[in-house]
Amino acid sequence: MRVVGPVSGVLILAMMVGGVSGFASAAANMPAEGAVYVHATGSNGPAGTIIITGAIGDYGKTLSIDRNGKTDTNGNYVRITLRHGTFEVNSTTLNAKANHAQPTFNRATCSFRFTATGPVTLFNGTGLYQGIKGKVVITISYGGVGSLYKSGPHKGKCNMSNNAPLAAQYASITGPGTVSFG
DSSP states (O other): OOOOTHHHHHHHHHHHHHHHHHHHHHHHHSOOSEEEEEEEEOOSSSEEEEEEEESSOEEEEEEEEOTTSOBOTTOSEEEEEETTEEEEEEOHHHHHHHHTOOOEEETTTTEEEEEEEEEEEEEOOOGGGTTEEEEEEEEEEEEEEEOBOOSSTTTTSBOOOTTOOEEEEEEEEEEEEEEEEO
16 A cells, blocks of 8 residues: 555654664663762661662662661662663762761751762772762762650650660752763
8 A cells, every 4th residue: 555645744754753763762871971960868777769860861779788788777878770780889988978968957846857968989889880980979878766764754855865766857868970881
């Protein structure tokens, strides 16, 4: 069957656009050297979620690990597992700054907040992120509401002990950086 006239032009245009957009989306997934911006959420455990924009456009999960790659809620390293590969982050310097951050605390509402900023380095990539190198300056913004004593002489007051459970918490982990591959 022969297609002529405006219909054939529409079909050719549709095939071209479909082919180009398919190629463009495949190319868009390929990381390139350049600027990135990290958006992640913390949690009260070792895992979290992450989105990276810019030279890397991908999303996935984070896992706090120790230097040997074992899950560790207080680890100084993070394994990033994205849709197109993985890499690791050395967050030793950032964690040291966060551990020394002075929180702002409100005893009347049993709420607190703190921020900490420090560099992290990226390494050990797989998949599309093989050969990744880079630095990102991360800012952690953390807020929470502590629990109250339920009984005893301090009933209704803020429980400030280190092992007291939090009623609610939120951590925002963001920052700019640059990456290269090779």
